[in-house]
Amino acid sequence: MADVTESTTAPTFSFELYPPRNAAADAALRVELARLVAAGPEFISVTYGANGSTRGVSLDVLRHLLQNTNVKPMAHLTCVGSSYAEASRLIREFLDSGVTSFLALRGDPPAGVSEQDVDLGDLGSAGELVQLIHRVQKEREPFIQHDVPGFPGAKRLGGGRKVTIAVAAFPNGHPRSRSRAQDLDTLLAKEAAGANLAITQLFFEPDDYLRFVDDARAAGVTMRILPGIMPVLSVARLNRMLELSGESAPLQLLAELERADSPEAASAIGIEACIRLARGLLDGGAPGIHLYTFNRSEAPLAVLGGAGLLNTTRIPA
Numbered sequence: 001m002a003d004v005t006e007s008t009t010a011p012t013f014s015f016e017l018y019p020p021r022n023a024a025a026d027a028a029l030r031v032e033l034a035r036l037v038a039a040g041p042e043f044i045s046v047t048y049g050a051n052g053s054t055r056g057v058s059l060d061v062l063r064h065l066l067q068n069t070n071v072k073p074m075a076h077l078t079c080v081g082s083s084y085a086e087a088s089r090l091i092r093e094f095l096d097s098g099v100t101s102f103l104a105l106r107g108d109p110p111a112g113v114s115e116q117d118v119d120l121g122d123l124g125s126a127g128e129l130v131q132l133i134h135r136v137q138k139e140r141e142p143f144i145q146h147d148v149p150g151f152p153g154a155k156r157l158g159g160g161r162k163v164t165i166a167v168a169a170f171p172n173g174h175p176r177s178r179s180r181a182q183d184l185d186t187l188l189a190k191e192a193a194g195a196n197l198a199i200t201q202l203f204f205e206p207d208d209y210l211r212f213v214d215d216a217r218a219a220g221v222t223m224r225i226l227p228g229i230m231p232v233l234s235v236a237r238l239n240r241m242l243e244l245s246g247e248s249a250p251l252q253l254l255a256e257l258e259r260a261d262s263p264e265a266a267s268a269i270g271i272e273a274c275i276r277l278a279r280g281l282l283d284g285g286a287p288g289i290h291l292y293t294f295n296r297s298e299a300p301l302a303v304l305g306g307a308g309l310l311n312t313t314r315i316p317a
Contacts, residue, residue, distance in 0.1 A: 012042040012288030013309050014074075015225070017295055019046060019057035024121040028295070029061070035297040037069045039310055042288065045074035045103055045166075045199075055090065059097060066098045074166065075099045077122035079134070080109025084132065085121060091136045100137075101164040103199065104190075106127040127186075127193040130165050134194045136164050169225055171212035174277050175246045184219040191223050200227040203249040204243060206280030211285075228282050230292035231274035231299040232257070233267040271299050275306035282307060 015036050018024040036044065047059045051160050056074065073095050075197045079087055085094050094102070106126045127141045131225035167190040170183050177183050187198060198221075203209060216225060232238045242249055251274050260266035289309065291300040304310035 001196045010017050010283055011286065011309060012226075013039075014044065014288065014290045015059065015290045015300060015306055016045045016047065016228075016290065018049075018182055019061055020295070025184055025295075030064075032293075032297040033061075033064075035301065036293065037065075037071050039301060039304065041071055041201055043101060045076060045101075045290075048076040048078055051253055059094070061092070062099050063097055072164075073099055073166070074101040074103055076103045076105060077129060077267050078105045079126070079129040079132075080107040082123060084122045087129065087132055091133050092140060095137060095163075099167070100162075103168070103278045104133060104195065105168055110239075125186075125189075127190045127195075128195040130167065130190060130195050133163060133165055164197060165195050166199050167191075167195040169198040169212070169216070171200050171203045171208045172247060173228075180215065184216055184221070187216060188219055189219050191221055197222050200228045202226065202228060202230060202245050202247060202292070204247070204253065204277065204286055206277060209281055209286065210284040216315045224287050226288050226290045228290045228292060228305075229274060229277055229281075230269040230294070231303050233299060234263065234270070235266070235292045237270075237294075253266060267299065271302050272304070274299075274303045278303055278307035278309075296317050298303040 017029070017033070017036075020029045031156065033044075035311075046058050046065075046066060048058050062075055065071055077087075077090065077094075081138040082090075091102075104126050106129070130293065131152055167187070168175070169187055173180065174186070177186070190198075200209060200212070208210050230241065232241065233252065235254065238249070238254060238257060241247070253270075256269045256273070257266050260269055265291060281289065289304070289307065291303065293300045
């Protein structure tokens with residue numbers, strides 16, 4: 001299993017899940033998760049509800065991945081509204097469970113609290129959360145012992161295990177950003193704070209990502225930047241994605257979905273559009289694909305198969 005920070009010659013793929021909301025959803029997720037794991041992803045990330053609302057359930061999914069699969073789990077962490085002490089306790093809880101990969105996000109303010117509120121917690125940015133994760137890990141495990149080849153029983157001291165810390169990137173701009181330059185400065189600051197992987201928010205055209213990466217490299221960002229994409233299977237799903245992301249509507253895709261005469265036809269349209277997007281990204285030099293799954297396996301795996309990243313015959317029915 002490759003570390004998520006190392007460069008690889010072949011493109012990688014990875015998935016995002018959200019924690020199940022009830023017992024029935026949990027049972028369904030275990031079935032879908034088995035198929036996603038069988039595909040051999042580089043990692044699977046698990047989202048984290050606002051203000052820690054899904055902390056226990058998220059941790060259950062991460063532990064399942066740790067204990068029952070060979071896929072690296074990545075825990076989402078948000079910091080808005082948290083104190084240093086609260087955030088440190090949560091980071092330590094994940095580390096104690098064996099999780100060593102994180103997606104560090106500032107997150108949105110709690111419901112009813114505006115961005116202008118003076119009490120949004122001790123951590124003002126994702127970069128500060130990145131620094132805190134590294135600090136907690138170093139305090140928890142400052143060094144480890146390594147075997148010395150050729151000298152049975154001998155040990156040498158080395159630095160503690162490094163954590164992988166991913167951050168978000170915004171090819172078409174963060175909703176609160178004033179300019180592309182500000183977005184790039186923010187991403188560069190996250191890397192300077194210790195982030196070693198970036199995953200983009202959703203977009204719909206390969207050039208959105210490819211131009212952003214070119215600009216990021218010119219600004220000095222060196223970490224790997226994975227494009228985050230999702231197969232859009234219905235008009236309702238598309239509208240929800242646009243609401244959450246603030247992206248502009250992809251008019252051609254929207255028109256095609258509106259013309260679909262059945263849910264199956266709409267699903268096929270969305271999968272094919274996502275395959276074209278994935279192919280364009282890979283042809284343009286993207287190092288891999290990160291798929292937002294909506295806790296379903298069929299469409300994401302179809303996209304990977306269509307993009308040439310997966311032999312679908314290895315996936316259980």
